[in-house]
Every structure is written in C-alpha cells, then in structure tokens.
Amino acid sequence: MRDSYAALAAGLRRWAPIPDAEMARARAVFRPRFVAAGTVLQRAGEPSADLSFVVRGLTRMTYPGAAGRTKGFRAEGDLVCSYAAVLRGGPSQVAIDAVEDCALLTAGRAAFDRLCAGHPAWQEMLTAMTRRLFLDEERRQADLLTLDATARYQGFLQDQPGLAARLTQKQIAAYVGVSPEALSRIRHALR
Numbered sequence: 601m602r603d604s605y606a607a608l609a610a611g612l613r614r615w616a617p618i619p620d621a622e623m624a625r626a627r628a629v630f631r632p633r634f635v636a637a638g639t640v641l642q643r644a645g646e647p648s649a650d651l652s653f654v655v656r657g658l659t660r661m662t663y664p665g666a667a668g669r670t671k672g673f674r675a676e677g678d679l680v681c682s683y684a685a686v687l688r689g690g691p692s693q694v695a696i697d698a699v700e701d702c703a704l705l706t707a708g709r710a711a712f713d714r715l716c717a718g719h720p721a722w723q724e725m726l727t728a729m730t731r732r733l734f735l736d737e738e739r740r741q742a743d744l745l746t747l748d749a750t751a752r753y754q755g756f757l758q759d760q761p762g763l764a765a766r767l768t769q770k771q772i773a774a775y776v777g778v779s780p781e782a783l784s785r786i787r788h789a790l791r
Contacts, residue, residue: 604632604655608705611653611677615732616725622718629715630705635698642682642696647689650706651681657702658766661694662774670774672740673699673763681709683733700766749778750786 608630609623618626630653635641642648644664652659659680661671671694674680682692686709707715716722743752753776757764764772773783 604703604705605630607655607677608653611679612725614677615728616721618721618725619719622715622721625715625718629707629711631707633704633706635702635704637698637700637702639698639702640695641680641698642692642694644693644695645691648682648685648692649709651679651686651709651712652704652706654678654680655703655705657704658699658763659696659702660699660771661696663693664695669777670771672736673760673767673775675763675766679729699771744777749776749782750790752776753778753783753786754790 605623605627608626609618612618612623612626633652635657641650641652641659654674654676656676659674661674661680661682663669663671680696682694682696685692716726743755747755753772756772756776767775769783770780773780776783778786
C-alpha cells in the first residue's frame with residue numbers, strides 16, 4: 601500500500617512540486633481499488649464520478665458505436681477518467697475499461713475538487729496536465745487526419761514502444777484506425 605501512495609506522489613509531482621503536506625491530504629482522498637482485466641471503469645453515456653491513478657496495469661478509452669475505435673490508453677503513472685465529462689459535468693462520450701488487471705488509487709470527483717482547491721500546487725499540476733493532454737489530443741487528431749495507416753502505426757510504436765507488447769493486434773488496430781487484417785498487412789510490409 602505504501603508503494604502505491606509513493607507511486608501517486610511521484611506521478612503527480614512530475615507535473616508540479618506538490619508539498620508533502622498536500623500529498624498527505626491526497627492519501628485521504630485516493631483509495632485503493634483492484635480491478636480485473638475486462639472490468640468497465642466508466643460507461644459511455646453515464647456521468648464521470650471518479651478519477652483513478654494507475655499504480656499498475658493498463659486501461660483503454662473507447663468510443664462505443666464507432667467500430668470500437670480506441671481514443672487512448674492510460675498506464676502506470678497516469679490519471680484516467682473521462683476528462684471532457686468531468687469538465688462539462690455531463691455524460692461521458694467514452695467508455696473506459698481495464699485491459700490488464702489494475703491496481704488503482706481512486707478518488708471521487710467532489711473530493712478531488714476539494715483537494716485541488718486547497719493549495720496552488722494542485723492548480724499548477726492540473727494546468728500542466730491539461731496543457732499536455734491538449735497537445736497530445738491535437739497531435740492525435742492531426743495524425744488521424746493527415747497520416748496514412750502505416751505512418752500512424754509507426755508513430756504508435758515510436759511514441760509508446762512499451763504498449764505494443766501489452767496489447768493485442770485488435771487493440772492496436774483500433775487505436776491506429778484500421779482493421780486487424782490491415783494492420784497485419786502493414787506489419788508484414790514493414791518486416
């Protein structure tokens with residue numbers, strides 16, 4: 601358990617210098633949660649009430665009804681939630697599920713908001729995370745609109761080399777935006 605909170609502190613301090621006293625407050629907000637692979641963490645169409653820090657494992661965000669298109673993955677050291685639903689205060693457009701067994705630290709949205717209102721370091725962290733998320737989303741959108749499937753696959757391998765071994769061909773294909781058969785042809789051509 602102590603290691604989980606140490607991972608939380610290290611993960612959040614990548615974004616801002618959060619004082620020890622504030623991390624102690626965070627311990628009271630984030631509670632351990634263990635989920636098996638395949639567990640749904642967020643259903644599309646429902647409000648987003650929680651956010652989780654991934655201590656161990658891998659999660660996936662998908663757009664239901666869009667042929668299983670994958671928006672992205674969150675692994676160790678990442679916060680995962682339906683960000684747009686949290687900001688809008690409305691239903692989530694994405695579903696989130698556990699790709700692997702996950703050890704999470706989960707906070708209710710209201711408790712997390714109170715935590716973040718307590719010290720300027722939390723706002724600094726949120727600003728830095730939002731900036732990074734915006735830049736990542738813009739790059740992902742540009743990739744989908746301007747690159748062919750081979751270039752998108754190569755970009756995935758370059759940007760997230762550790763994920764390829766943790767995902768099935770079907771999951772990678774859904775992220776790249778092609779069928780598993782098309783991804784197989786791309787892989788074969790690249791060999």
